Amino acid sequence: MGFRFKWVFLALLAFVAGQPDRCGGELPRIRIGLLQGRESVSFSGPAGVTIQSLRGDRVVAWAPPEERWTLAPGEAGVRLVDADRAQEWSIAGGALLLPPEGGVVTLHGVTGHWDGITDRRYRGVLEVRGDMGGALAAINALDIETYLRGVVPSEMPAKYPLEALKAQAVAARGQALSKAGRHRSDGFDLCATEHCQVYGGATREDPNSDRAVAQTWGEVLEYQGRLADTLYSSNCGGHTVDNEDYWPTQSPVPYLRGAPDFDGDAVDLSFPLAPEELRQYLKYAPAVYCNQPEYAKASKFRWWSVVPREQLKKSLAESVGDFGELLDVRATDRADSGIVREITIIGTDALHKIRGGGALRRALGGINSASFAIEPIREGDDPPVAFAIWGAGWGHQVGMCQVGAAGVADRGWDYRSILSKYYPGCGTVRRY
Numbered sequence: 001m002g003f004r005f006k007w008v009f010l011a012l013l014a015f016v017a018g019q020p021d022r023c024g025g026e027l028p029r030i031r032i033g034l035l036q037g038r039e040s041v042s043f044s045g046p047a048g049v050t051i052q053s054l055r056g057d058r059v060v061a062w063a064p065p066e067e068r069w070t071l072a073p074g075e076a077g078v079r080l081v082d083a084d085r086a087q088e089w090s091i092a093g094g095a096l097l098l099p100p101e102g103g104v105v106t107l108h109g110v111t112g113h114w115d116g117i118t119d120r121r122y123r124g125v126l127e128v129r130g131d132m133g134g135a136l137a138a139i140n141a142l143d144i145e146t147y148l149r150g151v152v153p154s155e156m157p158a159k160y161p162l163e164a165l166k167a168q169a170v171a172a173r174g175q176a177l178s179k180a181g182r183h184r185s186d187g188f189d190l191c192a193t194e195h196c197q198v199y200g201g202a203t204r205e206d207p208n209s210d211r212a213v214a215q216t217w218g219e220v221l222e223y224q225g226r227l228a229d230t231l232y233s234s235n236c237g238g239h240t241v242d243n244e245d246y247w248p249t250q251s252p253v254p255y256l257r258g259a260p261d262f263d264g265d266a267v268d269l270s271f272p273l274a275p276e277e278l279r280q281y282l283k284y285a286p287a288v289y290c291n292q293p294e295y296a297k298a299s300k301f302r303w304w305s306v307v308p309r310e311q312l313k314k315s316l317a318e319s320v321g322d323f324g325e326l327l328d329v330r331a332t333d334r335a336d337s338g339i340v341r342e343i344t345i346i347g348t349d350a351l352h353k354i355r356g357g358g359a360l361r362r363a364l365g366g367i368n369s370a371s372f373a374i375e376p377i378r379e380g381d382d383p384p385v386a387f388a389i390w391g392a393g394w395g396h397q398v399g400m401c402q403v404g405a406a407g408v409a410d411r412g413w414d415y416r417s418i419l420s421k422y423y424p425g426c427g428t429v430r431r432y
Contacts, residue, residue: 025218025432028144030180032199033188034110034122035138041128042108044068047100051080054094054129061089068108071095071128073136078128094129104202107138122150122201131187139188140201144176148213149205151176154198155232156402158206160295164405165212166415170428171400172197174220174230177431221419221426223255228426229399235300236261236401237338237371237393238281238288239271240422245335246357246370246396255423258337258397261404262288272336281338282373282392289407290393296403303368304390306377312365312387316345319354319363323347327383329364329374338371339397357396369393399423 035041043049049063060080063069067083080089097105104121111117124142131137140147148169152158156168175197180189182196190196221228231243243256260271267286269277285291285302292301313326324347332353333342343360345352354360357370364374372391376384393401400422408418416428 027432028177028180029141030144030147030176030190031127031188032140032142032147033137033183033186033191034107034126034140035136036131036186037133038136038138040070040072041136041138042068042070043097043126044106044108045097045099045103046106047103049105050098051089051091052096052098053091054096054127056096060091060095061087071136073130073134077130078136094127097126097128099123118203120201120203129187137187140192140199144173145213145217147176147199148172149210150199150201150203151197152213153204153206153209154200156209156405157295158209160402160406161409162208162212163413163415163418164402164409165209166216167400167405167409167418167422168232168402169209169212169216170219170221170415170419171230171232173216173218174228175232177220178227178229216415218430218432219428220431221423222429223423223426228255228423229253230423231256231396231399232402232422233393233395233397233399234401235290235296235394235403236397237301237369237391238262238267238269238286238290239337239371239397240399240401241337241339241357241371241397242335243398245337245339245341246398248341248356255425256398257424258335258339259421259424260288261290261401262286271338273338278334278338279373282371283390288404289411290401290404292403292407292410295406296394300368300394300403302390302392303394304388305367306386306388307365308386309384315365316352316363319359320345320352322349323352324349325383328376329387331372331374337397338392340370340372343374364389367391369395369397371397 044066048065051060070081072079074090077093078091078095099105104123105126106119106121108119109117110120122140123146124140127139151172152169179196183191192199221230238261241258243253244250273281309326328346330344331340332344334340342355354363361367361370369391371393374387374389377386378384405418
């Protein structure tokens with residue numbers, strides 16, 4: 001009896017010590033494209049790096065701690081050169097770079113989203129192989145939860161409240177699972193830029209965001225039993241946006257509906273706004289959830305610029321072609337949320353229309369959002385000398401407003417309440 005009791009006690013102890021919210025299922029692995037078209041790839045490791053053949057069937061060499069070694073294209077795959085350039089190896093197909101268990105490999109000269117060209121550390125395995133152009137590509141293969149440790153603080157500052165970071169972790173996990181494979185033709189699942197999600201590797205990890213990932217382990221949002229497309233952007237400016245208003249080729253998604261980002265008892269605004277109300281809303285700073293200077297620059301909430309006519313003409317012509325002299329630019333279709341769905345360019349030789357938030361933002365010189373107003377600045381009856389553009393928010397404004405999530409987290413909302421606000425009708429489930 002004593003022997004049986006001992007094993008029952010140990011089993012119970014293991015159960016209690018483990019993470020109680022985790023459920024069964026294989027932990028997904030993911031491949032992230034870090035570098036492409038490189039003439040060489042330099043790497044090192046604080047605890048050394050093991051270099052294997054791409055198939056993993058033999059160890060080629062071991063790079064001692066902090067020694068910077070280099071991979072370059074070779075006739076049969078890649079060529080490995082040690083730090084002193086005293087030894088050289090030819091590796092068929094490509095190479096695997098493996099840190100010690102729990103360690104990292106440093107890639108030198110990586111272009112980061114926020115910090116330019118820098119050295120960046122990565123967990124998991126790094127693959128270096130030739131790409132289609134005969135240069136080198138570097139791919140990070142790792143499990144999705146480790147990947148998220150490098151995504152969450154890259155997409156949302158780790159100083160944000162924990163509940164907001166947990167909401168970000170769930171949203172980012174859903175994005176990783178739903179978008180995986182969009183770069184299959186490039187040889188990996190996702191890129192490391194905002195096209196997929198910004199991934200900063202182990203360099204970006206932070207204890208606060210690590211906690212958010214761990215406490216939502218495997219959790220995603222589903223809508224009617226299917227994985228939800230948990231889009232998010234930096235700052236909605238006070239009102240989120242229907243997905244088809246920003247991307248006109250999309251069908252409406254039931255849980256990506258535009259909604260006010262404020263307490264109706266605290267802010268006296270009723271959308272759609274009348275023209276003068278809208279003008280004032282876009283220009284000034286109401287007390288909405290995403291008006292949070294402690295979490296984001298004021299210029300991400302309300303912004304403005306005066307653009308000389310010739311400068312704006314050049315930017316517009318790059319999108320639509322020649323239209324003669326620029327006479328005016330007007331917002332000719334606006335959604336109830338305040339976002340502009342269409343602009344009309346009036347020139348002396350032609351009239352052009354541009355639809356879609358991304359397209360018109362690019363055409364207007366890369367403005368911060370599609371929630372804006374534009375007015376010509378004239379001297380008498382002559383053509384405009386410049387255009388004043390002012391607006392609200394930063395990004396596409398669809399789905400979760402990240403600064404707004406921080407604002408409601410400060411008001412005591414937990415992450416599930418935050419997710420329910422920005423993705424109505426969706427529920428949280430654990431995938432693994």
